[in-house]
Amino acid sequence: MTSAPEAIRFPYVEVPESAQALRREVRTFLAEERASGSFEPACDCWADFSEAMSKKLGARGWLGMTWPKVHGGQERSLIERWVVTEELLAAGAPVGAHWIADRQSGPQILRYGTDEQRRFFLPQIARGECYFAIGMSEPGAGSDLSSARTVGEKVEGGWKITGQKVWTTWAHRAHYAITFCRTSPQEKDRHAGFSQFIVDLKAPGVTIRPIVNLSGEHHFNEIYLDGVFVPDSRVLGEIGGGWQQLMSELALERSGPERFLSPYPLLNAFAESATPDNDAALGSMLAEVFTLRQMSRSVAGQLMTGRLPNVEAALVKDVGNAYEQRMQDIVREAQTSAAGLQAGDALQRHFECAVMRSPSFTLRGGTSEVLRGVVARALGLR
Ligand SMILES: Cc1cc2nc3c(=O)[nH]c(=O)nc-3n(C[C@H](O)[C@H](O)[C@H](O)COP(=O)(O)OP(=O)(O)OC[C@H]3O[C@@H](n4cnc5c(N)ncnc54)[C@H](O)[C@@H]3O)c2cc1C
Structure with missing residues (x-):
């Protein structure tokens, strides 16, 4: 409908x-x-x-x-x-x-x-x-967080949290994670019955296991929560109000310039080494980043007025991530037809880093398909 x-x-x-x-x-x-x-x-x-x-x-x-x-x-x-x-x-x-x-x-x-x-x-x-980590994703609940199965059970003086989180960036170095849990059984409204807790990542019952990424680095983790006690004083917001809080957290997560400026040092190195042969490629990348900056700044301006520009933020992230991933292809093509990448120089170093890390850009913080769904809904297309 x-x-x-x-x-x-x-x-x-x-x-x-x-x-x-x-x-x-x-x-x-x-x-x-x-x-x-x-x-x-x-x-x-x-x-x-x-x-x-x-x-x-x-x-x-x-x-x-x-x-x-x-x-x-x-x-x-x-x-x-x-x-x-x-x-x-x-x-x-x-x-x-x-x-x-x-x-x-x-x-x-x-x-x-x-x-x-x-x-x-x-x-x-x-x-x-x-430092904080984000305790949202679970095995089987990434795009669809309403499928989360980590539960919070009321006990004397607090809550007992049991379940598993995954892809948790810096869980091994952060102090706390705002953790999304089900606190009452699923009803007709699948977004009801969730809550957020500020979980101390050093608390008894928390086990953090590394996941090594494509480039061999340890950034994210699995977190096992085995009856972790969280005092009442560490409930964030309303018990049962977790879904609405989560939506506002996702707006903060998706709206910043990190969604199109992650490979900026590559663009910079490319500009510094540009030859007349790759003027056109450089020009198109600069025009796009100029436009994305205006759009992202507009999102910040709207947040200042109290509006929640979720759809605009989703659009900037999707277009921005596609731009980030395309940048390395443009650099590769331009360099193949010109002087070539020199081993050890800044362009080569940033290119390698962008190639290794960029597959994650369209996944972290919400996948492109999910963001396009948000935009399509706003346009009345679904
Ligand atoms: C580098 C990195 C860091 C991350 N850090 C964190 C973190 O700190 N904390 C945290 O909680 N999570 C983190 N994540 C997890 C991230 O939020 C999820 O990977 C993402 O939301 C997708 O969920 P999923 O992996 O379960 O994939 P799924 O949801 O299973 O999706 C699989 C595929 O199906 C598609 N799909 C799913 N639903 C729909 C739909 N409704 N319509 C169309 N297509 C759909 C997706 O687009 C995707 O292509 C991180 C991920 C990465 C890559």
Whole structure:
């Protein structure tokens, strides 16, 4: 059955001078860090974990930027945060340690958490000292999270969590995971009866097993939860309100510039080594990234007005991920017909990294097919 079409909007958003000044500040900081040897630019840098970098960014007030000062934030705008995010990705800085906590777990705690949870977690996250993992996917429940089978059972003083999560990025290095569980039996409404818990990943009953990815790296994991006790004080939001909370978390997860800027260091290296032969290829990539930036900034602007631009975020992620995957093909073709990739140079290094990591781009945070389903529904096509 089809539904009535919704308006899909991308109003233009100006970057104010305060954000431009911040951009220059972040750029200078990152250039100095790079010059001092603190990091080497890498593609997909939000998959690279550096506690030192997260703490430095926290010390500068660039984590939890939009949160109230009383919770360790800076009360800056979402556009300012968007600018900082862009600069970190463009520089290829290792920002994976704090990424999930800053992008989605902290904002979820700010929105749904108790005062005690806000006071306890948010300042630590803003200092770059407390890291979170995402406890959503399970074997048999990735795209369709309403099939989740991990259960929370009420016990004296808290909840006992039993089940399995999978593909959990940084579970082995993070401190906590916001974990999605069924807390009452399935009814007619398959989205009812879910809740979210802040699970301490060092708690008794938590077992974390590595999954090694295509490039031989250990980023994600399986988590086994064997009757893990979570006190009442670590319930996030409403018992039974988990589905609605999850939707708002997914909007945060899908809406940022990391959905089209992951291979930016490759684009940069390609631009630096461009010859007249590959002007056209470079031009088309730059035109696309320019458009995606406007669209992504528009999503940030809409979030600032209180609108939940889920459909626009899904569209940016889908188009952005396709662009990211196409970039390596364009570079490969251009280099084959021109000078060729030189072993050991920056272009070769970023190309290799993009090739190894890019298959995951259209899976993590929601697959292309699922995102297109979201857009199709908004257009009244399904
Ligand atoms: C690098 C990486 C990091 C990740 N990190 C995390 C993490 O930290 N925490 C976490 O919880 N999860 C994480 N994930 C998991 C990710 O969210 C899931 O892989 C994703 O949601 C897809 O779920 P699935 O793997 O179960 O595939 P499935 O849902 O089984 O999908 C299989 C195929 O069927 C298609 N499909 C499914 N449903 C539909 C539909 N309704 N219409 C059309 N096609 C459909 C999909 O597009 C896909 O091609 C990560 C994944 C990757 C690759």
